[in-house]
Amino acid sequence: MKRVSLKNFQFNSEHGEQYNRDFISYRGAVKLNETQEEVHIAIVDGSDTQLRHDLESFHMPKKTVFFGITKAELATFIGETTDIEPVASKRAKENDRSIALDSITSGAPVVNIINAICIEAIRLEASDIHIEAQAESVQIRYRIDGVMRTIKKIDKSVFYTVSNRIKIMANLNPLEQRLPQDGRMSVTLENITVDLRVSIIPVADGESIVLRIFNTSAKLLSLDELGFYPKELNAIKAAVKNPFGLILLTGPTGSGKTTTLHALIANLPIPDLKIITIEDPVEQLIPGVNQVQINDEIDLSFDSMLRRVLRQDPNVIMVGEIRDTATAELALRSSLTGHLILSTLHTNDSVSVITRLENMGLEPFLIAAVLRCSVAQRLVRKVCQSCRKNVTINKKIKSLFTKYKVEGNSMYESSGCLDCEDTGYKGRTIISEVFMVDKAIEEMIAMQKPINEISKYALLHGMGSLAKNALQKVADGITTIQEVEREVIF
Ligand SMILES: [Zn+2]
Structure with missing residues (x-):
């Protein structure tokens, strides 16, 4: 099965609709493209014959072609395509410092954004995550192998929702937006716990948030x-x-x-x-x-x-x-x-x-x-x-x-x-x-x-x-x- 990347992928087809969110997350399949004759589908688990059979019969008589993606990529994709509602963070619980990254579908949308950012960072073996408020948008960058790389931009309207959520997770004061704050939080992905050192400083257009990743369970190099x-x-x-x-x-x-x-x-x-x-x-x-x-x-x-x-x-x-x-x-x-x-x-x-x-x-x-x-x-x-x-x-x-x-x-x-x-x-x-x-x-x-x-x-x-x-x-x-x-x- 050929590998594809979901990075920068946006579904666009005149011949059919994307599967619904629940199907994508529970079955691990994303429709890549659909023409009058063929359907291209990315799936996480190539050995899931039941899923392949279901999709093939669903799209009959069209020809079905499968491609491979990783679980983390799918999680990132779902996080990115989540509809964003800035009010959702009000439901965030106090003392909820640890979040399970793989339970991506269950949380509020803002949690999905943070999850997706963390999952992608861990997958790309980034050493730190930079969430930077700019005039019009929010820039997400990772430092990978020592070099800064822009990953994506998200809507400016959700910046403080994301920032508040991170502050709550790191035991910081969510109301403080004028003073720098430092803290720690941890996230869990498939039983691996990753510690994040959080640093927040106010900048002209909002805040600059840096999450330094400490993966204590990372393989010790010889x-x-x-x-x-x-x-x-x-x-x-x-x-x-x-x-x-x-x-x-x-x-x-x-x-x-x-x-x-x-x-x-x-x-x-x-x-x-x-x-x-x-x-x-x-x-x-x-x-x-x-x-x-x-x-x-x-x-x-x-x-x-x-x-x-x-x-x-x-x-x-x-x-x-x-x-x-x-x-x-x-x-x-x-x-x-x-x-x-x-x-x-x-x-x-x-x-x-x-x-x-x-x-x-x-x-x-x-x-x-x-x-x-x-x-x-x-x-x-x-x-x-x-x-x-x-x-x-x-x-x-x-x-x-x-x-x-x-x-x-x-x-x-x-x-x-x-x-x-x-x-x-x-x-x-x-x-x-x-x-x-x-x-x-x-x-x-x-x-x-x-x-x-x-x-x-x-x-x-x-x-x-x-x-x-x-x-x-x-x-x-x-x-x-x-x-x-x-x-x-x-
Ligand atoms: Zn290469």
Whole structure:
């Protein structure tokens, strides 16, 4: 059965009517098109022979052709085609913070709109949902693989109904429209619970609502799945085998540092070690690991929590982020005394962690003694393997390849197909720079040698820079030059 997409689909036929809503939702069938000879129908369950038989006999003597769609797509379609009545939200119950997304037909229309928006976001693996009031309409956008994508526009008249409903679900004040509000809510889809962090700020034309999606049940990625090249992967795996020391991940917000840290931890022999993570928030659960959420409101900051965690005699501690000198000092001292510490810092490249730590007031000899490895990373989208197009590289790219010693004469450009929702990209991969601290580098750090000198030594001794790694992924057809140019300076 051929797959079709219901995105942008609107029923339009001179030869027959669309099925009624109840039939569409209960039987999972949508009429796509009807001519004098043929009827095209999209169905969720291709193995439902009863449904196919019923439809075939109903449309006799016309020929019936079936196409496949997903359950989530159907739910989105129903949500989109719901008639909208702004008064409906008055029936919304207090404390009803959790909604079942798959019971889409039972709720009020406004719930259907929110459900449809959430279902589609989860299906497309969006990281956040943006509901933005504009002058004439309401714009719904998702961030998918790091890039904003406009999904649809809905009628401005329902904006406050949707906004009120979200506020009630997130335990916020629905009457407040002038002040920013933050909260949390959760939604359930086919037994998967997804937590949403809600942020609402007033803007000129109403409000901007952002729902950040935390799918704690999302599959934990293994180190091998992240996209590191084997050489780097082996270096990182060797670094985490150290019984003590400091391993740092660096990169801007949204560069996947936490995902890599979680994968590093999942790669450890968990039953043999006491592992504690201190996170803000706990984004994903790792079986067998003690994960603690910090809470600034009750003074459980990274450093005060780390102090307490150390009393539990852990082997490995993950500190979500080193933000201040107190945390940095404590993390470095504890990695000197028999703990393996994994954490993140905000720096542009891997070698700069040395400068950053020095600027936080830490002694160079201490940094030299504990730092084992630092990994700078960026996330880029992978070009869709089903529709990518091979092209010959131009002179400018060729000279970049030569400069960074990357071999290749062709690369791929993105196109668009059903597999990648017409974006040309599917999934993400890591661009990385793995800086391993050996004896010589240890000495250079302790002697306070300039960073560019340390960097030069590391590059000469096998470190691949972010730029080289990025171009290699272009040459290997994993991503495109446009993707890496956004994240890496050449
Ligand atoms: Zn494609």
